[in-house]
Amino acid sequence: MLSFECDYNRGAHGKVIEHLIETNMEPLPGYGEDIYSKRAKEKIREACHCPEAEVYFLAGGTQTNQVVIDSLLTKYEGVIAADTGHINVHEAGAIEFTGHKVLAIPHVNGKLMAADVRSYLEKFYDDTTHEHMVFPGMVYISHPTEYGTLYSMDELKDLSHLCREYDIPLFMDGARLGYGLMVKDTLLTLPDIAKLCDVFYIGGTKVGALCGEAVVFTHGNAPKHFVTMIKQHGALTAKGRLLGVQFDALFTDDLYFKISRNAIAMAEVLKRIFREKGYEFFIDSPTNQIFIVLENEKMKALAKEVTFSFWERKDEDHTVVRFATSWATTLEEIKELEKLL
Amino acid sequence: MLSFECDYNRGAHGKVIEHLIETNMEPLPGYGEDIYSKRAKEKIREACHCPEAEVYFLAGGTQTNQVVIDSLLTKYEGVIAADTGHINVHEAGAIEFTGHKVLAIPHVNGKLMAADVRSYLEKFYDDTTHEHMVFPGMVYISHPTEYGTLYSMDELKDLSHLCREYDIPLFMDGARLGYGLMVKDTLLTLPDIAKLCDVFYIGGTKVGALCGEAVVFTHGNAPKHFVTMIKQHGALTAKGRLLGVQFDALFTDDLYFKISRNAIAMAEVLKRIFREKGYEFFIDSPTNQIFIVLENEKMKALAKEVTFSFWERKDEDHTVVRFATSWATTLEEIKELEKLL
């Protein structure tokens, strides 16, 4: 069975596994105090051109969103997100679980537009009863978004300036950050993101690691006693080496970027195939997630030989599905899929 | 200064005060175990034609919403509400504070339509990833709504049947219930509401009491150890008599209904005046809240002599404001306001 249902269906990249093997029997301190975690943090600071960044490793995306948002928000604050944002839809209420409201704003192609956020903020402070409302205390975006779309440099700058104007942090969920960075036409580099965001994370789980996300606080703004808060959320990895060693490998010789580029290259090939064969695209995504409208009959037939994701019903006869490439996708797999299409 | 900004700007109705005075020095047990609380509960059961109802008194509306919703929801569930619902907008995140998401659905004149809720529920269970989402575990409506509108008998029946089909409770926020019940054209009676809702509350704070809401669980569905959960939320009134005595007075000789009728009668007069004078109505509300579009200049002039509520900006030159009548509004006050308009 061909497998295109997601970008986390394989283990880890070979070099990541190798590094785990070669360090496996070294006695190392726990909780991220090991040398590989420290080394990985240093490499990430360098890749971000952000020597003052504070880097922490967490195991998964929802966990990271939950811990970062809860730790940065004051108790009476909520987090602004696109209504399609992962935290608003697909995290089983992990943010509300910590007592905070997700303040959902209509999305534009999965993105949050600065103008809409500004209008929300202005309306909030304009409202004479806003002391009875949830204060907007952070802006959450994902890049790439849940629709595989990307913020342009200008769009991100606008959000960044707006957040600084209102003195609330801009947090980027980078669960698929590598795939966003390696798109040909994007101008946004990792250092740009470090400059424009107050906190973001570099996703490992979906980009070559067994697990792991690297949270980057960009300007000395890590919450006080952040390790304690990670522990309090049940999110502190005892063998922190598991995360540190993997990121050490991913940020050696640009591995993270090279393998991300593979996903994009494979997606480009696949999109060309879909286009040539006349498939309808649901949305124009430049990254590794491809959203296609299928007739239900066609969908059922295909599903016998290849896995993909249900996205949403379009109408009675059509369904939107998602094909995802990843760091591990090979040209052979694409070719096989082509035959099936 | 004339006062029309809300329906809780006076103390309590004279008979309520009297009852407080006459019972004041009786030694009574605390926490709602006193004879007046018991008596009031019995009277409410009778007024609801619902002998098996379990009645509890809480002090305020947000508190009641928080305690009832949190106590009835399972930990992984959220509550469906209109996006304009009080719990979604004006309770400072009191529901999320308890760990639950408000699942907001677009309103129609402040109301939640059964068809929209059904579509939400169907889409949810249809989604193959719904185990990663917040389960819809309750439907919250307010009657009258935040816009002063009312559910029709059919609309409420549809919601009730839908909730029973999906086995989730229907909860009615009746902070202004009296005002809803006393509208001439409504067919919905208190017994109807007790039949169609699983839990609702009869608002006292806005209808003649100093404070107090009477929560009614209609069919033996009060949460186990509900008193403990009230205490845990910091919401257990030590001198429960304060609530019991007031509701005892309100449900003696139909006082609750009579004083509610006054608010509606006064609102009718006031609406006629607005209409005759050519004011623009923002929404057609049959209850005690009247939403008017004012030119900003006019608004500022009026504000010098009468208080009313800011609702929202309409455009650069116009603002939506609210005038509220209450159990305490007199014809003299309406006449004075007429002069100012």
Added chain:
Amino acid sequence: MLSFECDYNRGAHGKVIEHLIETNMEPLPGYGEDIYSKRAKEKIREACHCPEAEVYFLAGGTQTNQVVIDSLLTKYEGVIAADTGHINVHEAGAIEFTGHKVLAIPHVNGKLMAADVRSYLEKFYDDTTHEHMVFPGMVYISHPTEYGTLYSMDELKDLSHLCREYDIPLFMDGARLGYGLMVKDTLLTLPDIAKLCDVFYIGGTKVGALCGEAVVFTHGNAPKHFVTMIKQHGALTAKGRLLGVQFDALFTDDLYFKISRNAIAMAEVLKRIFREKGYEFFIDSPTNQIFIVLENEKMKALAKEVTFSFWERKDEDHTVVRFATSWATTLEEIKELEKLL
């Protein structure tokens, strides 16, 4: 039936009721913005000799403890309390409900000793793993304590200095503060308490009001957007006047102190009676709560004619019970009780 089971079994003091009546029909803004609330706050600031104090009114004791503690603690902090402290035992977990641990320390006659707290704090910071533990972020004491005992001037000073040394607030639960202040031998005045504590509350529910506690932040340390947090906890009283008017009466002509003195005077008489009749005291309490060891047979007989509180079993044949006087207790009641003893 004679009633000595608690100090909240009557309504409100006559002057409090009178003030509610005389202000009842005035139209007043909600949420504590009314003139009586402001006036009461001013009178409290004066009574505390603390012009910079920020005063807020909440409805009940558990609610106040929950809101104040949750609002002042950082997310990773807990609150130190005596193991017998009300928040640790009798609030149904209201503090943990907000995510914070109660760090219980063995009591001495219901009190927290500075030396024990210091030892706890030193051990905590000494522990190399304390980043995996709950940070002590506040000290909670009650005065009088749950055993009716009082802190001496020196004991309170020691706690106060310790808290300032560690830069954590000292919070005094004053649900029965009036009774503590009116004990003849105590040196601690209200201004002393305002000087030594960072936040405390003046209990109204148990001292002459229908409900209400006045929270005093003594040096500009009220949490930012405290009203929003009160609302978020479901604890904001819509008709704030209910609280403001009552405290306005209580702090006019020293009413609060005078009626507190009555409880103490009555308790003195009652203790003398118990002593003369050879009853065994469980603890030596100088305030309005008297703890007596009764033979179970005797207890059952008494319980037919007078109410008192079960405290704890002493042994198979004896039980500790509590008799409480209050602002409303009369000499006639004491005399009647004397006959029964």
Added chain:
Amino acid sequence: MLSFECDYNRGAHGKVIEHLIETNMEPLPGYGEDIYSKRAKEKIREACHCPEAEVYFLAGGTQTNQVVIDSLLTKYEGVIAADTGHINVHEAGAIEFTGHKVLAIPHVNGKLMAADVRSYLEKFYDDTTHEHMVFPGMVYISHPTEYGTLYSMDELKDLSHLCREYDIPLFMDGARLGYGLMVKDTLLTLPDIAKLCDVFYIGGTKVGALCGEAVVFTHGNAPKHFVTMIKQHGALTAKGRLLGVQFDALFTDDLYFKISRNAIAMAEVLKRIFREKGYEFFIDSPTNQIFIVLENEKMKALAKEVTFSFWERKDEDHTVVRFATSWATTLEEIKELEKLL
């Protein structure tokens, strides 16, 4: 530097690593739906002689405690634990973070005695005010305990029977379960534990895995929608294979038990050495944690060549420290340590 500070300072056992490598590039579904997770669950059910057991994998110990306890407790309940229990001391308040109180009871050698729990429960239900208290809704024990001690068969049976009498689940934290099972003199087998506990977990992080704990609900008592609750806590591992593959290896050919036995064997040797050399034992622990009282001078000298854990100060001149062996400890390491002692 010799390393005896903990039992999680190495990566994973060779066979675990091998299994990760050989399955690494297989495309597998996420969230624990993969074949290796299913296989591992089946093997665990067999090892437990408990075919109806429901098994879930989580990444770490604190996370597991938090998710299991929060998911099983009703909202108004707390969890009984020894005051030295991990959840009470070393998890940064992770249980309180979810709204539940830890009801701490004095320990006996790190253990919770059934008689003490019974007395707590009886006192609770005896108390006429218990509706204002936190209901005891679960009993938490760790086996081995934080002191390395073990429950005897009788002690565990007594707790089990008591819990069933009161209809509350008995939960065993088995972060080091393997080490407990492999002690020569213990009678308690894995099937015994499955029979006596309602839920427990088999620790992987400290016994041969990179991360991972296997939670076992022993009689169809897994909480409804448990996966959703795991997700809500931020604890759902996207690449569930990481956990499944490791436990598949650990429960193949009794690997889990064999490597646990190594830790115990090495600890036996080490204890003999300490004994022969006249070192003072702080507590008599039969498992892989050895608690020794050291003179501070000696401690400092040793610390230059071997790592161990600070446990607590004994007096001004002495400190209690912990030496831990693990699945990875070799006889060579013990010999080297012997030389240093």
